[in-house]
Amino acid sequence: MxxxxxxxxxxxxxxxxxxxxxxxxxxxxxxxxxxxxxxxxxxxxxxxxxxxxxxxxxHPDIIEVAIDQIKKYMHISNYFYQEPQIRLAEKLTRITGYNRVFFSNSGTEATEGALKLIRRWGNKNGKKEIIAFSGGFHGRTYGALSLMDKPKYKDGMGPFLPDIKIIEYNNIRTLEENVNENTTAVVLEFIQGEGGIVEAKTDFINQIKLLKEKYNFLILDDEIQTGLGRTGKMFAYEHYNIKPDIVITAKALGGGFPLGAILSNDELANYWGIGTHGTTYGGNSVACACGSVVIDYLINGxxxxxxxxxxxxxxxxxxxxxxxxxxxxxxxxxxxxxxxxxxxxxxxxxxxxxxxxxxxxxxxxxxxxxxxxxxxxxxxxxxxxxxxxxxxxxx
Ligand SMILES: Cc1ncc(COP(=O)(O)O)c(C=O)c1O
Known part of the structure; x- marks a missing residue:
């Protein structure tokens, strides 16, 4: 054998x-x-x-829904209105309270999209620097890698994006020393997955919240691994007294099919207009149809x-x-x-x-x-x- x-x-x-x-x-x-x-x-x-x-x-319901959708159509592109996409986006907005969704194919693409949104907001608001944390993992594309510090993912592949500073996770003093009027966004996982299942300390998150009130920056929460029920709440940020400006998620979202999402409110989403961001495959109809099954099961038990x-x-x-x-x-x-x-x-x-x-x-x-x-x-x-x-x- x-x-x-x-x-x-x-x-x-x-x-x-x-x-x-x-x-x-x-x-x-x-x-x-x-x-x-x-x-x-x-x-x-x-x-x-x-x-x-x-x-x-x-899962039998995922299989059934996938087959039903495949029989109707598989890929049709984002030129069209599609029931499975809209249905899933409605569910996501209902369970999170965010009112805008952008679908990608993967986690790292959600990171990239969110970074572009942050930059656009920062450029219009006169802010440049993005803060991310040691041990974080946000994907394998250049924007995502630029938010990460571990040499094993980056060695010999630079240069990376400018104006990103990676500081020590869970260190309040370093946070205070580095966040200022020029900070566009703080990017973090509330539990670092690839980094070794390291949880953000409550005091650390509270300090991010205080500094945000002082300096007005965005909080990008990477829930690609922790989102959609994994931590016992729908999203890991719900374990803390904070509401991030942008949440990115993927992994569980497509029920086994490739799917990611960026979630935010319309005030921020409006920084993008027609043509500013997009994808050929993102929000694939089969993946979205299955995503609705995942959300329904999460809610119902x-x-x-x-x-x-x-x-x-x-x-x-x-x-x-x-x-x-x-x-x-x-x-x-x-x-x-x-x-x-x-x-x-x-x-x-x-x-x-x-x-x-x-x-x-x-x-x-x-x-x-x-x-x-x-x-x-x-x-x-x-x-x-x-x-x-x-x-x-x-x-
Ligand atoms: C927290 C986090 N962000 C981003 C990613 C990248 O997602 P993907 O592999 O779908 O690009 C991962 C994947 O492990 C992850 O755990």
Whole structure:
């Protein structure tokens, strides 16, 4: 059987840019919280397509809605009025209170669009500098990379956008020293995902809010990973006493299809007019139709379940942390985005879990990132915790 796998590994190596560190699994199918490989092996998926498959894999309603939409039309372009797009935008505005939406294909494109909107606002209001934070992740395109500091994403690929300053996350003093009348926007994740599941401190956010009142800048909230229920609230900013000016989201939004969104109010959206921004594919009809299914499920029970199962996961992880204090240094995160800060490289644990048919992930070298589908059951969490316990007992 391994010869089948090896053949895929070989073929992949021959034809792809070698930029992905793939797991040694050749996927045949995926249902709910499980992935099945070509050898018929079943894996518990606690990565969920990197926080994309909120309703799990192959959700029957997503499949039905996608097929229905495909039969009507797939791509038609943004020259036309389309029911699936308008319906999803209406749902998004209803659940967020923002009244304008722009659809992109991906997270990084949402970042780029938001940056353009910020620049346009800044140029009209005599402000130039954008502040972003260490450890942040906003995508792989140039604007997004310009907001990030980690060399692993940027090395040798400059120059990047000017007038962006990256300062230490959660450091109030540095924030005060760097924000001023010239600040156009502060860009942040309320929980840094790729950065290692690092939560913004309440005092830090309160200070951003105070400085905004003093200097009048925009707050761009990157909810590409944390948005749409992942943290137990619809958006991570709702855990704080703040309303960002712009929210960008993606990942879970398209129910597995590529889709991102920029959300803001019309006062800001009006800084763009016809032709100032656009996309050929963004807001694809099938992706938008499926996005409405995701939102409906979130509202009708899934969000509540994330809260309950997130609390359960946390209580079980605390027990594990107490059992292995030398191996686990900290538990981080909210809802169904949690992380264990390890005293060793995360790759070791991911590999061990995989041997037990559990798919997990690590970020920032030594943080085990736990991001199961939002429809995960307690029984799945128990399997994960037991496997984790077994793996840690061997280290
Ligand atoms: C917070 C955040 N922003 C932006 C992105 C980029 O999204 P995409 O990969 O869809 O371009 C990601 C992806 O991991 C992310 O987690």
């Amino acid at each position: 391994d010869s089948i796998k090896n053949d895929y590994f070989k073929r992949e190596k021959q034809v792809f840019f070698q930029v992905y560190k793939r797991l040694p699994i050749v996927v045949e199918s995926a249902v709910g919280c499980y992935i099945y490989d070509k050898n018929g092996e079943k894996y518990l998926d606690f990565l969920s397509g990197i926080a994309v498959n909120a309703l799990g894999h192959s 899934v969000l509540q379940k994330v809260k309950e199962n997130g609390d359960y996961l946390k209580s079980e992880l605390i027990k594990i942390m107490e059992k292995y204090p030398k191996l686990i240094l900290q538990l981080r995160g909210k809802g169904l985005i949690q992380g264990l800060l390890l005293s060793f490289n995360g790759a070791i644990l991911v590999e061990k879990l995989l041997k037990r048919k559990v798919i997990s992930n690590y970020c920032s070298e030594n943080v085990l990132r736990i991001i199961p589908p939002l429809i995960v059951e307690r029984s799945d969490i128990d399997i994960f915790i037991n496997s984790l316990d077994e793996c840690l007992s061997q280290l």
